[in-house]
Amino acid sequence: MNIAADSTKPIYIQIAEWIENEIIADRFKSDEKVHSQYQLADLFNINPATAAKGLTILVDQEILYKKRGLGMFVAIKAKATIIKKRRSETLTRMAMELVLEARRLSVSEDELIQLIKRCEEEQ
Numbered sequence: 001m002n003i004a005a006d007s008t009k010p011i012y013i014q015i016a017e018w019i020e021n022e023i024i025a026d027r028f029k030s031d032e033k034v035h036s037q038y039q040l041a042d043l044f045n046i047n048p049a050t051a052a053k054g055l056t057i058l059v060d061q062e063i064l065y066k067k068r069g070l071g072m073f074v075a076i077k078a079k080a081t082i083i084k085k086r087r088s089e090t091l092t093r094m095a096m097e098l099v100l101e102a103r104r105l106s107v108s109e110d111e112l113i114q115l116i117k118r119c120e121e122e123q
Helices: 011-024 037-044 048-060 078-104 109-122
Strands: 064-067 071-074
Touching (some): 011 037, 011 048, 011 078
16 A cells, blocks of 8 residues: 555554555454554654554554554454444445535436446446
């Protein structure tokens, strides 16, 4: 993954989302150690404090947990937590944006549903 320094999304959020994506893809499993802030800093060529901020977000959301002197580890229910959060927040926000844009463009509900079905078929 590349971190987009010119993105409107802060780098620490991009780091947190990257780790979440790795958990969803089962590249980081429950109770498995994740990269340290220094490893993330080297991997993405960013400041270690920025990487630490991304890790802290995930600790606050109980996706990661700290083991004193050992590092950060994936929480047992991390994957389920991420999926639930993204379904309730991310997909809802994206759906709202899609519906609003469809209204602006006078796209009917049937046309919108057909568009979504076509996109699904292309995947």
